[in-house]
Amino acid sequence: MSANTNDKSGKFVIAVYVENRFGVLTRVTSMFTRRGFNIDALTVGETESPEYSRITITMSGDGYARDQMINQLRKLFNVKKVEVLEKSTSIDRELMLLKVKNSAENRQEIMKMDVDIFRCKIIDSAVDALCIEVTGEPSKIDAFVQIMKPFGIIELCRTGIVALDRGSSSLLAR
16 A cells, blocks of 8 residues: 555545445445545445455545545454555546437437447437436546536436456455
């Protein structure tokens, strides 16, 4: 674990392997609340081993905040492994579903941006709305949202970051 944050904004990503049991997520998130830290994004899912779940937490803060959270997470009973995923040695992605107003005038322009520029997919089409699936780095998702605003965003939902270290090693095996 290095003293650098993942990027210039002070955001960092923590991967937490926990026992796949009832109440573990509540204990992890309560710890952030008790210490006054905000979680920017949180994703949870079963891992390659069904006995464990992986929590990917994105938060902002300085090196002290990051180190304090990692130390506190490691003290929790059901936590198996905690690692900071450094931007330079990991891959991160996010999924967004976005519903935008559809009309004869803007449909072709939206489809051109989807296919040609952002490699998105239209997953539902109605007379008055298009539902679009976008995956990629959070900065790509942010850029797509800005481009879609003039068309009239009806609704959007983002998953939060999921991330893995590059290479063949597993965090759990380290």
